[in-house]
Amino acid sequence: MILNIVFLLIVLYLLIYSIIEQRPFYRRMRRSIGFRGGKLIYVDKPQQVKGKGVVYGKLLKSEKYGLTGKPDYIYQVGDELVPIELKSSDAEDSPYFKDVMQLVAYFVIIEEEYQKRVKRGRIVYRNAMFEVYNRKYLRKELLKILEQMRKMEKGVYMPSVTPSFSLCRFCPCRGTVCEIYEGNSR
Incomplete structure (x- = not known):
């Protein structure tokens, strides 16, 4: 009887937790x-x-x-x-x-x-x-x-991206950690 109640409470907890975590x-x-x-x-x-x-x-x-x-x-x-x-x-x-x-x-x-x-x-x-x-x-x-x-x-790591003036122009990584776009392609 007590085990059934404990099991039920655990299942309810897991169900509620999964619903909460699936919210956007x-x-x-x-x-x-x-x-x-x-x-x-x-x-x-x-x-x-x-x-x-x-x-x-x-x-x-x-x-x-x-x-x-x-x-x-x-x-x-x-x-x-x-x-x-x-x-x-x-x-x-x-x-x-x-x-x-x-x-x-x-x-x-x-x-x-x-x-x-x-x-x-x-x-x-x-x-x-x-x-x-x-x-x-x-x-x-x-x-x-x-x-x-x-x-x-x-x-050690270089992402696989194609340099693009429109995408790289305002990127905060440009000229710091990323050297992919050097300003020579438009």
Whole structure:
């Protein structure tokens, strides 16, 4: 009898966990930046008028992963820290992968800097806003990208891509870890 109840509870737990993990990693929302009842605790740029208890322009670091970054905003909503990244471009039906990976990097950095697990963050485009959830597979993807970048720095790994002016022109890796596009093909 007790074993049946324990078994049932384990099955229910696994079922609920699998349902939660299969939710999409983002949710489209109405465009707004702040939170009701939330407190602004970090701003990327220095301000002329400073709020009490707000950190301005500090470079946040993760020694464990060798990452540094400055999210545009961090809000404290209850016990939760929520990074917000503003983008000057428009989005289509979903957030851009590079922007999601940037936000996931901020999750990792903030967790190490503030010693709190980050559950979600927001990417705000000119025409849309997406709430991105901190999922294991997103973190694994970030770690895989970081490993590839480290291998590229050492010259051990070179991705199989074709140089393209339109794709490489604004790439943040151009001229740093990636030497694929040298500006000679248009």
